[in-house]
Amino acid sequence: MELWSFYFFAKLFLYYKEYIKFDVTYNLLFALFLTIPIPEKIRFRGVIVTGRVALGIILAISLLWHDSWLPPPTEGASFLMSQGIPSTEYIYSFLMRFYNPKVFMLIGAIFSFCWLANKFLKMSTLVLICIMSLIPLKVFGEPNSQELTQTVDAFFDSETTRVTRYEKPEAGHPDFDLVILHVCSLAWADMVDVGMDKDPFFRQFNYLFTNFNTVTTYSGPSVIRLLRGNCGQQRHGDIYSEAPRECYILETFSDVGFKNYVTLNHDGKYGSFAEEITNNHGRPGPMNLAGLPVQQNMFDNSPIYDDYFTLSRWWENRLVSGEKAAAVYYNTVTLHDGSHWVGQKEWWKGDRKAQYQEFLTKLFKDVTRFINLLSSSGRNVVVVFVPEHGMALKGSVIQAPGLRDIPLPPITNTPVAIKLIGKQFNGEKVHQQVIDAPTSYLAITNIISRFVEKSPFTPEGMPGKTFTHTIPQTDYVAENQSAMVVKSEMKHFFFGKEKKWIELSDYEIK
Template sequence: MTNQTSSAPASASGWQYWRGLSGWNYYFLLKFGLLWTGYLNFHALDNLVFMAFLLFPIPNRNLHRLRHWLALPVGFALFWRDTWLPGPQSLVSQGSQIAGFSSDYIFDLITRFINWQMVGAAFVLLVAWLFLSQWLRVTVFVVAIMLWLNVLTLTGPVISLWPAGQNAAATVTATGGGADNTVARASTGGALVSGDIPAQDGPPTTANLNAWLSSFYASEAKRQTPLPASLPADAQPFELLVINICSLAWSDVEATGLMNHPLWSHFDIVFKNFNAGTSYSGPAAIRLLRASCGQPSHKNLYQPAGEACYLFDNLEKLGFTQHLMMDHNGLFGDFLKEVRDFGGMKAPLMNQADLPVNLLSFDGSPVYNDTAVLNRWLEQEGRDNTKSSATFFNMLPLHDGNHFPGNSKPADYKLRAQKLFDELDAFLTQIEKENRRVMVVIVPEHGAALQGDRMQVSGLRDIPSPAITHVPVGVKFVGMKAPHQGSAIEIDQPSSFLAISELVARSVDGKNFVADRVDWDALTKNLPQTAPVSENANAVVIQYQGKPYVRLSGGDWVPYPQ
């Protein structure tokens, strides 16, 4: 009798220690909602462990309460990790640059993270949870969903968790992913097929994607488009002008309605599927200046490269005078230093004295009027047309956060893009009238992320998404005896900087400028192809079997959310 009365209270006391998730139910329901809509890079096992920590019964009520306080920073860190937001490494590496932003620009960036529709949906979810928790043990449903997600991680989805047409942005769907219309594909419409590109066999598992990326970089390390050791005696002098525009991708051109701008009618050659390989200015400029070798990893960009890799150095050895021109001071992010140290650009910066200021940059530094900069180049280069020259011109008017003097509000992107396109159109028209022998190559650094996506808000470029790295590249030969007729030749194959180097190598003797007939097919046929691989310090985006995948901070590959 005594044993019976003593065991009953112990049993009841044991059950009461399972107190449920309480307010943490809303935390997990919010995550499930974001996962459903593709806004999370959900780590199922980590969340299950965190849930188990919250559920584990603790008899002492004070220790139970202490656990909830200790769980707050852990929950915040886990939530951050489950999002696509930049990680601590990225924030630390760019801390000095962020410190250079103006206060108005920082405030503008913060407001972009506020999605009022999502705030409203989160409030509705909160009310629904508070209402239903009066009658239902919500913890039971939350735990069941979490267990289901973990089962899907191990077995793959048997029943689709996502809305129709929505690709999951989570590790639980690592075998899925949707095609991206803006990324280069082979003409067959399926997996990339080219002798320049490693085969993409096998399912898109993390192991297979890591192996393919390694084979890509190994293959690229062997590729090169060397320029000739010397020019023939009958070589013709001309000017090469490479215009490197910050923050311009095809997606930005489409968003601003500038696809039919007269600028496009000037080009002889347009690369429709060109991949910039990065979403930041310094690495983009280095990749362009090292165009004569295959695509290196982000880490190897900051290691010495072979002498044959530096395009402008190669041209200088052939007698081209090297020039450097910018419409900004190049101090932010040590851009000018990186161009010199890692891009091999030796030429002094062209004189910027007395240039009119068109905009103020996001850090308050001047952005000079590009027409004035180009006119100064015309004046200085026009003094001697018997020598060849190669000029690298970096432009900043489209960068996020630029504003007009006297107005701290960021200037409208479309207004700035329209002005830049008008200026470039007028410049090309002018040199055409002057009949100067100029090979103009316009290569954007990266896009502006004007529209943003599920991974990044507008203007954020920590992850080099296809919409950011898929940039328009145009080539114009001015001053030809037999200029190209008709619409531009479109290069649809997946291309990158190696194709530009090859095009320059095929034109370096200048004979096309004086030829009675130019073989445009020979000039543009069989240019090197490069698979769309883009990389920043903490993020890599590749296209595998026609679908984009992303890897953050060396973790697992997941389908890029569409």
Template sequence: MSQPKTRKPTLLLHWRGLGGWNFYFLIKFALLWFGYLNFHALTNLVFLAWLLLPLPNERLHRWRNWISVPIGLGLFWHDTWLPGPQSILSEGSQLAGFSGAYLLDLVNRFVNWQMIGAGFVMLVIYLFVSQWVRVSVLVSLMLLWINVVNMAGPSFALLPTKEATPPVALNTAAQPNKAAANANAMDQSAPPTSANLTAYLNKFYASEKQRVTTFPDTLPADSAPFDILIVNICSLSWSDAEVAQLRDHPLWKHFDIVLNNYNSATGYSGPAGIRLLRASCGQTSHSDLYKPTDRRCYLFDNLAKLGFKEQLMMDHTGVFGNYLQELRNDGDLQAPLMSQAGISASWTSFDSTPVFNDGELMQRWLDERQKSADARTATFYNLIPLHDGTRELGSTKTAAWQPRAKLLFDQLDTFLTNLDKSGRRVMVMIVPEHGAALEGDKMQMSGLRDIPSPHITHVPVGIKFAGMKAPHQAQPMTVEAPTSLLALSDLVSRVVDGQVFNAANVNMSVLTENLPQTQVVSENDNAVVMMYQGKPWIRLNGGDWVAYPQ
């Protein structure tokens, strides 16, 4: 009597494999191999299981494929370093203000034709190999292996990589202000797990809340009047100057002090302006910038109490992104905008508004100060000719960054030379907002600053004391310790009585001794980048921390 045949469960008769989804995962593996993805291993494994689950009905199988298309696209976007929906929506109103030519330029930069070509080659190879090889099995095993490897820590790479610290993230010279360094140092001995990195960030912000610059209640009777001019340049970092070969420009020789390792803490203009105007307190999170703060935090308010008249100057309208309104609402800078009447336009901005001639604006400021009866002024001067998308008058094409930067450097050089000739006592502080991101990386293309990487936030800060009786040093005093906004406020508080201009000799080393140091933490709306154990780490949209890809 024959034995009845054992039948497989009905469900197991309907395995169909991944089909074209194999190519979807192969593309991801290739991008991950070269460090172009913030790959979410478990989420992709769940998606693969959803695609493999056998369905007895052919119609259900087709429906699943159609439903999976938007899911797959969304997951692919989630696995990239591209801005999330929240960031895009928050910037959507500003995108409407971009000129059509600038938007087309951004799209052209976004498309990587080499990657498209490589993807086409991979597709042909996949179609050829899949005739003989069960690719679904290989893809499934690969994704399982990635999940196992990923359990080891908050991030991983398929290939051994070089150190993730960008070469310009921090200069390597020895730090002379060891006392301040020890006082402000935070423990970084714990392993860089997501939990430890989050705890470190929280501790950083808690510590920063306790820091504040102390200004005198009144100036002494023998104080010397002088002016403070803060030149806030949009889109200039050490990396940009290196790429454009402008680190040896004569401009740098004017400065008495250069902060070599200054971190701007953000990649966008509005937050940069607010942070600078609130420089008298420790660094806050991005969200706290738009909340009320201690009155002692406002640098210009502190100066106004000591008799410095507040002034505001810009080479643009300040309308785009409500920039001027943010300075007033969140930076408490209420001074009227200095007149731009009669100033010629040098460029056209990315939003088709004029960018006024900075050489003429600076000369107007100097001429008016020479005629004014105001003994002391504090001027906030914001300028944007280096911003991405700026173009020559009458042109629709973005002008090359290097010629724009050289022209601006020449104008600043001329202004500082004329300032010396005038004999006027002025503390000039060149403080860029953020870099231009001339060099893109694996996380974001050139010009994109959604992620405040060290290449973007490591900016050159120079301080000059024009009109001093003391001779200037042959070379600027360089501060190599990690500094940020609080160091600027502290330095202003040290010279606010103006005696630095009357002294027969000024030792810049003593003047800059023990400046407040700040750990390198930068934040935009949806991204945080910080240095930990000598390497940059990034957290997007409140997710896990991963090592910044190199």
């Protein structure tokens, strides 16, 4: 087997460090294929040897990808074709996240061992023994796939029955405006990673969700799920099909008396984001951004506009319109991976965490400034702050920083908050109610519908603590195109390209 032993020992090392999986059956078959002796006197022996080496390289790469936590290659290619190619600077920055000096040094040491030991030991025998030692883990260590699949099927069956209903106010329209701030790339784990999890920003909100699941880790699916938030959670494969009208929040907002608006601080072209909004009943289209200050550039060098000035322009337009009640969906990519200040030199070489902290500080200041602007207007406003997904600043052993193919809890668990702005709330101490139960989008729409039905801006004021006890809970099921993570009996399980359930350890998640 000669230096093929390095391939297997390196993979076994990565497996024991939990960087990859290890399919015992396929790896054992591959090792046996490489150890089949080729007689010295067989005809065309040189061609056969060369052919086996060439085929072995192809199989080795394919098997390594199979054992990795990465999605199928076809999905990666499809993603790039549909989303567009980022700038070369961003690609450089992204690839550098995979570089781990300690791991590379240890793999180098394994190579040296295999090269030296090959002269004294029969490496093929050693490789086969090591692989076969994992067979008991394959037989006895795998979770009950059928039971987990039935649990997930039952979850989605139950979700199809859940719908948030709205009752139109007696006055014909709500007595407040509604602002939904959809923020790209912000999870609790990201704030912890940059030391901002205790930032006072969230103390100004009346309701704070600490166990909210965004379900997905990508912007397109996230906006679809939010804009269909009146209905229970759908499978990923179903979100691109038309849903019942009652599922679309902007349709129901219009039905109960809101005038709808859509505003972004970017052009919405990447990933056809603006198109996804339109497809999910987000009409009219996004507000014109001409003349607004550009504060950053995206990883594809498209402009990112200042959050405060973008929001304040919408507010000016809203006041001029004279509408009795308005609702806006606002999306910001200020925190998006690869974003950088306008004119920033060699941004791709900078400290990602330091840059992220700067962007997050700016975002918090802009949103707070906008809240103050709303407060000074004298109007009643409900502000909903909900991230799309996290940034994955830290990453984990199974997924490099910035990668989000596997929807792990540190990426999907985001801070969601709701603030009430009005005369009886402005300037008063906020008595925040924390919701720590597992929730998702249905919880947000449930609260909004109850505010529409019974306004929190009446003399009775904000509902009491029992109000949050009846908010709908949602079990943890997170899903992307080819990966699903579920929580069952306090354990997390992953379903990926292997089409089987794998239990994830806390070490693999964090």
